[in-house]
Amino acid sequence: MEGEKLNTFIRLLQRVRKQPSQTFDLGLIVKELGSRVEVGEVFEEIKRTVNIERIVYDETIFDEDTIDKIVDTFQKNKWVFLEIKKDIGSFLLNQLKHLANHNFLQLIDYQGKDIFDMKMPENSRLVIFAERDFIENKISYPHFYRLFGPTLSLK
């Protein structure tokens, strides 16, 4: 794995705040077809630099639980490493878009509030890991790439 590229990727996520909204970006790591890089290896490499927790979004987890885990990780001021292994449901997609556009989670009737707003902490970020083939053929939302700032392609 190209360590220097990964370091720049993390640095861009840590530092860059887009003008004029001053929002941080979500990051995308794409495993290209034929790449031998393992997801665990990438996660461990990032973990050396930042405090990060891994969430696997697959058939065994529901959107609500994924959101709960993201909220919980943000409350601990940690980064989220979200490995996407199934098409993104509407509920999660909504929150990813909220995070990408406003750095906020906005949930209706959540934790006893009519509108629950949670700002992504200054020290937290969200990184999504997915395989190129999966993004292209399994993710039904056609503007998936638009959710992200820096993209790291792993060959």
Next chain:
Amino acid sequence: MPNPETIRFKSQEELKEEEIERKIKERGREGEILGGIVFEEEKVVDPETKEEKTKRYIYIGNPYEERPIITKLETDASREEIEAIKREIIPMRESFEILEAMARTYKHRQPLLIEGSTAIGKTYLADKFTELLYGRGVKLLDFYCSGQTDVSELMAKWVPKVETEDEKKKWNEFLELAETQVKLSQIAQEVEQAERLSQEQKLALIHTRLQELAKSAGLSEKNQWRFQYGAVPKAMGLIRNSDGSFSFNEQKGMGFTLHIEEVGLAEPQVINALLKLRGKRGQLAEEIQIWENGGRKVKAGPKFWVFFSTNPPEEYLARNEVDPALARGVVFIRMGELSEESLRLAADYYFSYKLGEKPKEKPEGCILDIYNHPEIGREIAKVIAAFHNDLNKELKKGEKGRQQRIPLTLDDMARVADALIDTQVRNKETGLLDLTESLKKLIHFYYFDRLADQDLKETMKTNLNELLEGVTGKIEFEGKVLTRKEIFDILVERASITEEEKKRLEQEEIERKRRELEQAKHDAEDAIMSALQNPNIPKEIKERLREIKLE
């Protein structure tokens, strides 16, 4: 002298209108837009208490228009807040077209639908419009549609109160079945058609059906259920509390702004549900009936407003135009592509760092404080705007064999601009900032690595190199035809000179001139000496030459 019979005195109202129009159309010394949004305070007498109050208003109009339509709206924001929000809006023609449409439709309680490319800034301007109405940092209610959006997310649903993880899992699995969704909509239909039943009876019917549903999901028949409103009724009855939090009252709420994004991706049943929002005379409905709750009505508060947005069909695969029924029920504006002029203006704003606060101290990783050098920013803006435009054209053709679409947004430029502040590469030969390499590196992260089509990636890399260093990318600069890299190097070198170096160079220049003068003096003395020794020169002239004093 004008004929006194034709002189017309303007009313106070007319004079005020003219003053506001002048402010809306105000431009700076270099022709830049300063108007578009105008803040005014007015003293008004409360008809009930007879007390005089100061009310705040904003006027919004398109400054690019010769005779702009100007809309006056009440605002909670202060003058300072309005000025700060204005500074965060790139004054592109398209931005004001959108803001003007928002203001006009908001005032008349009409739903607005804007179809326009991603780069045009619909989401950002909806946020800014909300801030213009309510103050800095106030966020609207946002709902994003996709092909998987369910009507219940927008309208309402019943959720079982499950106690254990096992029950939660069972229920969620059950909910994901298409059959369940059909059963749920059947319950709502059954209630809708049960006209003779009272509301209490309808609720009882719903509970019976839900318990049957719980049983088929493997949950206890005695399960408790919780009713949950979706984004639409919530926005209709929201109350903004003084601490910024929200509460909800389905009958007495003030209502709030709801932005439903990417409505073009929604399935027909979602569009059908949204049609409930159509009211009389093109306005928003004053109330909607929620069948999932026995047909109870939710009233739309006076500040409830809905803004729909979507991208053009060509930006989505296998998507048609906006649903005609929805298009008929809203004010529908179809925007064109962002013009090249606007793209250049946006790039100029980003790379001249006009939109936010500049770092007070040079951050780590910053070799040259480019944010303090607009002359460099302007040259970078030209390159990025050209590259962005070039890639956008390629992407519009569609990438080879790919399902995903990558419409470029202005955010991509903003990211490169911000990253360029402290992600800089040093030129090993000169020790100065290597602007060309720094840009290439950032474009890689923000543009290239998203591309799946390797051929396109290679083509764009070649195009970028040609633009920066090739013959075709050359432009005229200070009377010479140079590559962009050469121009960047010149500008970086000039900007890299420190104050001390500047003083040293000035001192060297003074010294050089002193030496030149000294040399000239010696040359003159030699010439006089030589003339005095020349026998052919007349005596009178020699005497004159002796009188010359060189200082």
